[in-house]
Amino acid sequence: MNSSPTVSRRLIGSILCVIGGVVAQTLSSQTILSSSFTATAFGSGELWQSLVTLLGGRMGRDESGGSVAEVDFLPLFGLWSVIAGISAALAARLIRQYHGSTWSDSLTTAGFALGWWCLAGTWELLRLFAFLIGWESLEQLLLVTPQFWQAIALSGWLVQSLTLPPPHLATPSSLQPTSQTTIVSRYSSLKSVAVLIAIYVVVLTAMNWRLYQNLRIPHGDSAMYEEHLWNLWHGKGFRSYLDQGLFLGEHIQVIHLLLLPLHLIWPSHLLMELCESTALAVGAIPIFRMTQRSTGSARAGLLMSAAYLLYFPLHFLDIEIDLKTFRPESFCVPFFLFAFEALEEGRLRRSLILLAMALSAKEDYSIIIATLGVWLAATAWFQKRANLSPLPPGEGDRRPGEVRLASDSRTQQLASSEMSATAEMKVDSIAVPHPAPLTKEGGGSATQRRFILGLCLALFGVVYLLLAILVVIPWFRGGAELHYVRYFPKFGSSLEEVAKNMLTNPSLLFGELLTAKTALYGLAMVAPVGFLALLSPSRLTVGLPLFGILCLSEFSGDGPRHHFHAPLIPVVFWATAIGVGNAGRVFAKLRSLVTTSLPHLVTPSRTAADSFARQFVWASAFMSGLFLSLSPAGIAFWDAGSSMSLWRLYAHDPRADHFEKVIAKIPRESRVASTDFVHPRFTHHARSYDYSRYRRRITGYEDRVPDDADFIVIDTRHPYSDLKSPSQVRELQNEPDRWELVPDETDGHYLMLRRKTSRF
Numbered sequence: 001m002n003s004s005p006t007v008s009r010r011l012i013g014s015i016l017c018v019i020g021g022v023v024a025q026t027l028s029s030q031t032i033l034s035s036s037f038t039a040t041a042f043g044s045g046e047l048w049q050s051l052v053t054l055l056g057g058r059m060g061r062d063e064s065g066g067s068v069a070e071v072d073f074l075p076l077f078g079l080w081s082v083i084a085g086i087s088a089a090l091a092a093r094l095i096r097q098y099h100g101s102t103w104s105d106s107l108t109t110a111g112f113a114l115g116w117w118c119l120a121g122t123w124e125l126l127r128l129f130a131f132l133i134g135w136e137s138l139e140q141l142l143l144v145t146p147q148f149w150q151a152i153a154l155s156g157w158l159v160q161s162l163t164l165p166p167p168h169l170a171t172p173s174s175l176q177p178t179s180q181t182t183i184v185s186r187y188s189s190l191k192s193v194a195v196l197i198a199i200y201v202v203v204l205t206a207m208n209w210r211l212y213q214n215l216r217i218p219h220g221d222s223a224m225y226e227e228h229l230w231n232l233w234h235g236k237g238f239r240s241y242l243d244q245g246l247f248l249g250e251h252i253q254v255i256h257l258l259l260l261p262l263h264l265i266w267p268s269h270l271l272m273e274l275c276e277s278t279a280l281a282v283g284a285i286p287i288f289r290m291t292q293r294s295t296g297s298a299r300a301g302l303l304m305s306a307a308y309l310l311y312f313p314l315h316f317l318d319i320e321i322d323l324k325t326f327r328p329e330s331f332c333v334p335f336f337l338f339a340f341e342a343l344e345e346g347r348l349r350r351s352l353i354l355l356a357m358a359l360s361a362k363e364d365y366s367i368i369i370a371t372l373g374v375w376l377a378a379t380a381w382f383q384k385r386a387n388l389s390p391l392p393p394g395e396g397d398r399r400p401g402e403v404r405l406a407s408d409s410r411t412q413q414l415a416s417s418e419m420s421a422t423a424e425m426k427v428d429s430i431a432v433p434h435p436a437p438l439t440k441e442g443g444g445s446a447t448q449r450r451f452i453l454g455l456c457l458a459l460f461g462v463v464y465l466l467l468a469i470l471v472v473i474p475w476f477r478g479g480a481e482l483h484y485v486r487y488f489p490k491f492g493s494s495l496e497e498v499a500k501n502m503l504t505n506p507s508l509l510f511g512e513l514l515t516a517k518t519a520l521y522g523l524a525m526v527a528p529v530g531f532l533a534l535l536s537p538s539r540l541t542v543g544l545p546l547f548g549i550l551c552l553s554e555f556s557g558d559g560p561r562h563h564f565h566a567p568l569i570p571v572v573f574w575a576t577a578i579g580v581g582n583a584g585r586v587f588a589k590l591r592s593l594v595t596t597s598l599p600h601l602v603t604p605s606r607t608a609a610d611s612f613a614r615q616f617v618w619a620s621a622f623m624s625g626l627f628l629s630l631s632p633a634g635i636a637f638w639d640a641g642s643s644m645s646l647w648r649l650y651a652h653d654p655r656a657d658h659f660e661k662v663i664a665k666i667p668r669e670s671r672v673a674s675t676d677f678v679h680p681r682f683t684h685h686a687r688s689y690d691y692s693r694y695r696r697r698i699t700g701y702e703d704r705v706p707d708d709a710d711f712i713v714i715d716t717r718h719p720y721s722d723l724k725s726p727s728q729v730r731e732l733q734n735e736p737d738r739w740e741l742v743p744d745e746t747d748g749h750y751l752m753l754r755r756k757t758s759r760f
Helices: 003-033 045-054 073-099 103-133 136-143 146-162 179-213 219-233 255-265 269-282 284-295 298-310 312-318 328-344 348-359 363-385 408-415 443-476 483-487 495-504 506-513 516-529 537-552 568-597 606-628 646-650 654-663 730-734
Strands: 058-061 067-070 671-674 687-690 711-715 739-741 750-755
Touching: 003 045, 003 073, 003 103, 003 146, 045 058, 045 067, 073 103, 073 146, 103 136, 103 146, 136 516, 146 516, 146 606, 179 269, 179 284, 179 298, 179 312, 179 646, 219 255, 219 269, 219 687, 255 269, 255 328, 269 284, 269 312, 269 328, 284 298, 284 328, 284 568, 298 312, 298 516, 298 568, 298 606, 312 328, 312 516, 312 568, 312 606, 328 348, 328 363, 328 568, 348 363, 348 443, 363 443, 363 537, 495 506, 506 537, 516 537, 516 568, 516 606, 537 568, 568 606, 654 711, 654 750, 730 739
Parallel strands: 671 687, 671 711
Antiparallel strands: 058 067, 711 750, 739 750
């Protein structure tokens, strides 16, 4: 009797979602395309102009001379209407095929999915609101974040369109795997994870190698780490010749020494790139296992692993925005992830070893370890007060090397969680299926061990950092100021000034911290995981102190496009792996509130919410990567107008061919000063010096090359070259009696000088 009104209400709601979504996307697209500032958040200026022209728009200039455009409403409305119509038809067909619903139900469900597009309209309304009331900081934040609003809107639309059945068909049995298939699905999912890892390694390694072959990789902060290994096993010390002294005067960073045995077999920078990409990709394994443990679903683990490998901040660890392709900091990612997994399983000794390995990647990662210690101590204390066991029974007492699969009882418990939601006890820090008594031999002793370990880690992290920056690094630097003090110019020019101003000048501190840059940085870290990391807030706070420090540096405006965010990635995915397991429980609480207030409203089940959350993570990573990644998953890779495109960076570069003529003339026993992008090819020579305007200690901070340099090689065509002809070379102008120009055979691509007194 009541089915017809219910169907009518759903149909009307679906139609309103379609119309509202299309109008919202049209209005937001008009604003985005109206300015190069917002349009270039999605693609290059050339792509923007082409799209405006295709839509019949007009280009122009504003009062300040900036590029602007005007696109009429109707062409955009027509475009989004076509996209909505085609996608709704395809989604309805899939829903009907896999769930057996009628065409009417399928189209209605697909229409509701387009309601996610209204997020784009929300962005536009908030922007107009901020503009009208003169709230400049909010308007600025909105203008730099349209790509994230679009990514979330498109992710929700994609997942709801293609994965969720109509509400009346979304039963736990239709969305939850049976216990008989759990083990099979686990191993098939593991194989799929291995395939995804292999794809990542092949693609990113190929990109790195191509950059090296095209002479696009700088020596400073990239290829110099390969020089460390070469010099170490050739008796020259743990150093590069960018400057005097051992590298420990820059960082307590020795993790890349793990590659020394492989480097003895294949002494090449290409090896370093392969190992880095592999190490980053292997992080998908602990993410798979933590997610499976949290959700009881191997498929959820597979989807989370896919999200990790699609995560655009991870891609920028592999290849930074300035094309620094090898960083030892990247190796902290898998070690932290395996350490977090060990903590979740109660393997405390293993976690300590893994944390020590992660710390060897850089001294300031002790900040993560210190805050992790606080987290361990705090959660142990709260668990003791709540009279809860810190781990599911038996997990703290596993024998070394023992592996346990998700049990059938755990799978059945998750499948029946809709009925037992009110009885389930869960602390954000550790999932507890049911209470266990605290005894000296059981949960109480385990909790006490975690509490003591947490306090020790917190103390160790603080002491280690202070010793590193106040004693060890200054000793290797001969007492000179730490080089990264200059990353915080607004707080002072010395370590003491910076620390004092951060601690005693709250107006300066919070004025720099509470900005649109900080919000943008935070969005770039959590939006690509669909904000699900926020469902495990205590774990996410482990990265908060380091995140705050990064936001105070002068590099914060670039977001996670350098290497500084490396230890934050494991924290985000640790929190997300647990948070996705909390999604259904959180949704159940929200659903109970909604249905109490609106009892006639039809809402999805908790099981459907779990399924949606697991899909939403990878979709968010994919969509955000579409706009922001430099990998083949991003628009920039295929956009011919982008500085990061396939054709600009990875297509054949004639510079590489001409360089072979240069290096053939320079003996391996010689000492060479060269510009940054060809410098990596000379690290196996007797000495390889930097040729630039940067005044270094090795030359007494004078504008010259070292006295023992035999050759100078200048790349006149690299992206930042300001030396184009012999008349601009300082040695030929100031010291013509010492240096001679070698005849050019490279069509002007390179200038090569030889010291007249050289034996070569």
